[in-house]
Amino acid sequence: MTTSRPEPQLSPVATLLLGRKSLLDSERGTVCPGDLPPASDPHLVDRARAAKHELGSRVFILGHHYQRDEVIQFADITGDSFRLAQEAAARPEAEWIVFCGVHFMAESADILTGAHQQVILPDLAAGCSMADMAQLEQVEDCWDALAEIGLTDGLVPVTYMNSSADIKAFVGRHDGTVCTSSNARVSMEWAFGRGERILFFPDQHLGRNTAVRELGLSLDDCVLWDPRRPLGGLTADQLRAAKVILWKGHCSVHGRFTLDCVHEVRERVPGVTVLVHPECQYDVVEAADLVGSTEFIINTVRAAPAGAAFAIGTELNLVNRLADAHPDKTVVYLDRTVCFCSTMNRIDLPHLVRVLENLVEGRVINRIEVDPATAADARTALERMLTLTQGPVTGD
Numbered sequence: 001m002t003t004s005r006p007e008p009q010l011s012p013v014a015t016l017l018l019g020r021k022s023l024l025d026s027e028r029g030t031v032c033p034g035d036l037p038p039a040s041d042p043h044l045v046d047r048a049r050a051a052k053h054e055l056g057s058r059v060f061i062l063g064h065h066y067q068r069d070e071v072i073q074f075a076d077i078t079g080d081s082f083r084l085a086q087e088a089a090a091r092p093e094a095e096w097i098v099f100c101g102v103h104f105m106a107e108s109a110d111i112l113t114g115a116h117q118q119v120i121l122p123d124l125a126a127g128c129s130m131a132d133m134a135q136l137e138q139v140e141d142c143w144d145a146l147a148e149i150g151l152t153d154g155l156v157p158v159t160y161m162n163s164s165a166d167i168k169a170f171v172g173r174h175d176g177t178v179c180t181s182s183n184a185r186v187s188m189e190w191a192f193g194r195g196e197r198i199l200f201f202p203d204q205h206l207g208r209n210t211a212v213r214e215l216g217l218s219l220d221d222c223v224l225w226d227p228r229r230p231l232g233g234l235t236a237d238q239l240r241a242a243k244v245i246l247w248k249g250h251c252s253v254h255g256r257f258t259l260d261c262v263h264e265v266r267e268r269v270p271g272v273t274v275l276v277h278p279e280c281q282y283d284v285v286e287a288a289d290l291v292g293s294t295e296f297i298i299n300t301v302r303a304a305p306a307g308a309a310f311a312i313g314t315e316l317n318l319v320n321r322l323a324d325a326h327p328d329k330t331v332v333y334l335d336r337t338v339c340f341c342s343t344m345n346r347i348d349l350p351h352l353v354r355v356l357e358n359l360v361e362g363r364v365i366n367r368i369e370v371d372p373a374t375a376a377d378a379r380t381a382l383e384r385m386l387t388l389t390q391g392p393v394t395g396d
């Protein structure tokens with residue numbers, strides 16, 4: 001006897017993860033029209049080179065440090081998210097900016113570039129799980145709940161770059177700023193100059209590490225807002241006593257590093273300098289020797305003398321590239337279990353070739369376009385960050 005089973009009902013998130021649909025209230029989408037060149041095509045490098053040559057100065061390719069080598073080789077500029085935002089804003093002559101990074105970065109580039117320019121993300125499914133942890137509706141609910149207990153006067157919102165354009169727009173509307181891992185300190189200092197309390201999202205670790213380690217606040221000055229619980233899972237008194245309200249979000253790549261990894265690598269590699277990104281957990285950052293953005297990590301390894309040894313707590317593509325670029329130094333990954341950022345890794349050579357060849361044919365595919373009203377408010381918050389931070393990247 002045969003029985004028919006009903007089709008399982010997929011939640012919107014499951015549908016998104018399976019790549020069957022785009023999730024419109026998510027940071028990510030998955031619609032990538034057209035056929036991809038096969039990854040096995042031995043001519044992919046030549047095809048990318050030829051298309052880029054044909055497009056000339058009409059196209060400018062930005063590559064985040066976490067991108068694969070096969071993609072980075074075609075980047076006109078590589079950088080961390082702050083540098084790439086600056087570079088996108090500084091290229092008015094390029095008709096097309098191809099952003100090899102993730103969705104929120106491409107959105108920021110679209111906001112900062114002129115109306116005559118188009119920003120392209122080679123794979124629309126390259127999102128960021130951290131950015132998805134703060135949805136606009138949740139942030140608005142949080143703000144309303146804080147308003148009800150009288151806490152929004154003197155409350156300054158600061159959002160990490162790793163957030164969607166509508167979150168940045170929210171921050172722009174509420175007189176706050178964007179920050180990146182290379183300027184979080186300056187941004188939080190600026191915020192404390194304007195108010196007595198900060199609402200920081202989506203990365204609790206960057207917020208906590210900056211508040212405690214760089215601004216001299218205590219761990220008790222920070223509380224954690226859980227968007228899934230009433231009043232963030234906190235009491236009104238806890239919120240009133242807090243100086244920084246941290247959003248319960250994190251990076252799934254940097255959150256993997258633990259204190260045990262630090263202890264283990266110190267035994268394994270004598271004399272090693274542990275160098276981590278500030279998206280790592282507080283106890284890991286405290287135990288590390290140095291902390292800073294991806295740009296800071298690169299500059300630190302570059303400036304070290306031959307024979308130096310580093311265990312690095314950031315994304316694996318970058319760590320592998322640093323190891324290859326510095327054969328006279330020891331560069332190891334901080335965790336024994338290696339882990340790429342799966343969404344950064346979605347941008348591969350076939351996706352890059354497809355968008356470039358389409359441009360050669362006169363077709364713009366995978367355009368990232370932020371609606372004008374959202375873009376205007378988000379630009380306020382992004383430009384505030386850019387003017388606050390004119391100098392070089394920070395780290396200690």
Ligand code: 13P
Nearest residue numbers: 080081082180181293294
């Ligand atoms: P930076 O590029 O600011 O170092 O941030 C790292 C990151 O996680 C980007 O997604």
Ligand code: SF4
Nearest residue numbers: 128129130251253341
């Ligand atoms: Fe997002 Fe973390 Fe990947 Fe950066 S490394 S894109 S924060 S998931």
